[in-house]
Amino acid sequence: xxxxxxxxxxxxxxxxxxxxxxxxxxxxxxxxxxxxxxxxxxxxxxxxxxxxxxxxxxxxxxxxxxxxxxxxxxxxxxxxxxxxxxxxxxxxxxxxxxxxxxxxxxxxxxxxxxxxxxxxxxxxxxxxxxxxxxxxxxxxxxxxxxxxxxxxxxxxxxxxxxxxxxxxxxxxxxxxxxxxxxxxxxxxxxxxxxxxxxxxxxxxxxxxxxxxxxxxxxxxxxxxxxxxxxxxxxxxxxxxxxxxxxxxxxxxxxxxxxxxxxxxxxxxxxxxxxxxxxxx
Amino acid sequence: xxxxxxxxxxxxxxxxxxxxxxxxxxxxxxxxxxxxxxxxxxxxxxxxxxxxxxxxxxxxxxxxxxxxxxxxxxxxxxxxxxxxxxxxxxxxxxxxxxxxxxxxxxxxxxxxxxxxxxxxxxxxxxxxxxxxxxxxxxxxxxxxxxxxxxxxxxxxxxxxxxxxxxxxxxxxxxxxxxxxxxxxxxxxxxxxxxxxxxxxxxxxxxxxxxxxxxxxxxxxxxxxxxxxxxxxxxxxxxxxxxxxxxxxxxxxxxxxxxxxxxxxxxxxxxxxxxxxxxxx
Numbered sequence: 001x002x003x004x005x006x007x008x009x010x011x012x013x014x015x016x017x018x019x020x021x022x023x024x025x026x027x028x029x030x031x032x033x034x035x036x037x038x039x040x041x042x043x044x045x046x047x048x049x050x051x052x053x054x055x056x057x058x059x060x061x062x063x064x065x066x067x068x069x070x071x072x073x074x075x076x077x078x079x080x081x082x083x084x085x086x087x088x089x090x091x092x093x094x095x096x097x098x099x100x101x102x103x104x105x106x107x108x109x110x111x112x113x114x115x116x117x118x119x120x121x122x123x124x125x126x127x128x129x130x131x132x133x134x135x136x137x138x139x140x141x142x143x144x145x146x147x148x149x150x151x152x153x154x155x156x157x158x159x160x161x162x163x164x165x166x167x168x169x170x171x172x173x174x175x176x177x178x179x180x181x182x183x184x185x186x187x188x189x190x191x192x193x194x195x196x197x198x199x200x201x202x203x204x205x206x207x208x209x210x211x212x213x214x215x216x217x218x219x220x221x222x223x224x225x226x227x228x229x230x231x232x233x234x235x236x237x238x239x240x241x242x243x244x245x246x247x248x249x250x251x252x253x254x255x256x257x258x259x260x261x262x263x264x265x266x267x268x269x270x271x272x273x274x275x276x277x278x279x280x
Numbered sequence: 281x282x283x284x285x286x287x288x289x290x291x292x293x294x295x296x297x298x299x300x301x302x303x304x305x306x307x308x309x310x311x312x313x314x315x316x317x318x319x320x321x322x323x324x325x326x327x328x329x330x331x332x333x334x335x336x337x338x339x340x341x342x343x344x345x346x347x348x349x350x351x352x353x354x355x356x357x358x359x360x361x362x363x364x365x366x367x368x369x370x371x372x373x374x375x376x377x378x379x380x381x382x383x384x385x386x387x388x389x390x391x392x393x394x395x396x397x398x399x400x401x402x403x404x405x406x407x408x409x410x411x412x413x414x415x416x417x418x419x420x421x422x423x424x425x426x427x428x429x430x431x432x433x434x435x436x437x438x439x440x441x442x443x444x445x446x447x448x449x450x451x452x453x454x455x456x457x458x459x460x461x462x463x464x465x466x467x468x469x470x471x472x473x474x475x476x477x478x479x480x481x482x483x484x485x486x487x488x489x490x491x492x493x494x495x496x497x498x499x500x501x502x503x504x505x506x507x508x509x510x511x512x513x514x515x516x517x518x519x520x521x522x523x524x525x526x527x528x529x530x531x532x533x534x535x536x537x538x539x540x541x542x543x544x545x546x547x548x549x550x551x552x553x554x555x556x557x558x559x560x
Binding site: 119122178194197198202203206209212222243245247249251253266268269270279 | 400401417457458464465466467468470477479487494502503508520521522524526530531534537538540542551553554558559
C-alpha cells in the first residue's frame with residue numbers, strides 16, 4: 001500500500017522503517033513542516049519522496065499517518081480528514097481525550113483510528129528514527145467503536161504484522177493510564193536533571209561518577225519540550241493528579257528519613273519492590 | 281594473589297569474576313553470613329572456597345575485600361583490621377564519611393583503602409553477579425593520603441587492570457557527589473514505584489502499557505532495602521539536602537502546569553535538556 005507520513009521524526013521515521021522492512025508499504029510519501037527534516041528523511045531513506053502538497057499525498061495514499069506533536073495534531077488532523085475519501089488516517093499521539101473530543105462531529109470521523117504505540121526514545125527528529133522500535137511493543141487503539149470497521153481492520157492488520165500487541169482502551173482510560181506509565185516518568189526525569197544541574201556545579205564530577213542507575217533515571221530529561229509540553233497541556237488534569245501523589249510519596253519518604261524512622265523506610269522500599277512482579 | 285571477599289553478592293561476586301578473568305586473583309576465598317549465599321557462590325564458581333574462619337582467610341590473603349551493606353561494614357571492617365598484618369583491605373561501599381570517621385584512630389588504618397566502584401544493578405545476591413560489571417567504569421579512591429603508599433599502589437594496580445578509571449576524592453566530597461548522582465535516583469525510583477502501585481490498581485494495564493521510559497525510571501525501585509537503608513542513614517544530611525531541592529523542582533514544575541504557564545514549563549525543559557552535555 002501507499003503510505004503518507006506527516007511529521008518524519010522519531011516516531012514517524014521509525015514507523016516508515018518498519019512499514020518498509022515488513023513490505024507493508026510499497027511507497028512512502030513524507031511531509032514535514034521543517035525543510036531540513038524533509039531533506040534528512042530523504043537522505044536517510046526513510047521515505048521515497050517528500051512533498052508539501054498534502055492533498056496530492058492524501059489522494060495517492062491508502063494510509064495516512066499523522067505523527068506531529070499533539071498541539072499541531074489538533075490543526076493537522078482536521079486538515080487531513082477534510083481531504084479523505086476512502087483512505088484510513090491514524091495519529092500516533094500520546095494523549096487522546098482532547099483530540100477525539102475535537103473531531104467527534106467530523107463527517108470523516110469513521111476514517112480515523114486513534115492509536116498510540118507505546119515505544120519511543122529520548123531523542124527526536126529524523127536521525128532519531130530506528131528500525132524495529134515497535135517490535136513486540138503494545139499498540140493502544142482508542143475508542144475503536146467510533147471508527148469504521150474496515151478502517152479498524154486495516155490498522156489491526158498493519159500493526160499486527162510489525163508485530164505489535166494490540167490493546168483496546170477508551171480515550172479517558174488511555175489518558176489516565178499513560179499519565180502513570182509514561183508522562184510522570186518524564187516529569188520526574190526533567191526535575192531530577194534540574195536538581196543535579198542546579199546543585200552539582202562540578203559538571204566534571206557528574207560525568208565521572210554517574211553510573212547506569214543515574215543515567216537510566218535521568219535519560220528522559222533529554223526529551224524534547226516541543227513534544228512533551230503539548231502532552232502535559234492536553235493531559236493536565238491526570239498529570240497533576242499523578243504528580244500530586246508522587247509529591248506525597250516523596251515527601252513521606254523524606255520525612256521518614258528526616259525522623260530517622262528507618263524501619264518505616266524499609267517497609268516503603270519493600271512495598272516499592274512489588275514493582276518486580278509487574279516489570280521483569 | 282590470594283583475595284578474600286567478605287559478602288559475595290552483586291558487588292563482591294562481580295568483583296570475584298573480574299579478578300579471576302583478569303588473572304589478578306590466583307585464589308578467591310569467600311565469606312558470607314548467609315550459608316545459602318556461600319553455597320551459591322561456590323556453585324556459580326565465583327569463589328574457590330568458602331569458609332567461616334575469618335582469621336584464617338585474612339592470614340592467607342594479600343587483599344581483603346569487604347563487600348557488605350554499610351551498617352554491617354561498621355562492625356566487619358574493624359574485625360578485619362584487627363587481624364591484618366601486611367594485607368591490604370578495601371571496602372566497596374557507597375558512603376564514606378561515617379566509616380572513615382569510625383576507623384580514623386584504628387592502628388591498622390594505613391592498611392585500609394576506601395574505594396567505591398561506580399557500577400551496579402538493581403539486583404542483589406550471588407546470582408546477581410555479572411562479568412565485566414566494572415569494565416570502563418569509575419573507581420573512587422577516598423582519602424588516599426590516610427592509607428599506606430604501598431596499599432594505595434596495590435589497589436591502583438588491581439583496579440587499573442580491570443580496567444577502571446581512577447578518581448580521587450575526600451570522603452566529604454564523595455558523600456555529597458554520590459547523593460546527587462546515585463542516592464537521589466534510588467529515592468525517586470522508589471517513590472515513583474509507590475506512586476504507580478498506589479494509584480494504578482489495574483496492574484495488567486501497567487504491564488501492558490509500560491514502555492522503555494517507564495522501565496528505565498522505575499527499575500531502581502527493585503533495589504534491596506538491606507543495601508539502601510544504611511546508605512540513606514549514613515548519608516542522611518546530604519540525601520535530605522538533595523531531596524529537598526528535588527521536591528522544590530518538582531513542586532515548581534507542578535505549579536507551572538497547574539497555572540498553565542507553558543512557556544515557563546518549556547524553559548525548564550530546555551534547562552533540563554542541558555544534561556545532554558554531560559551524559560552522552
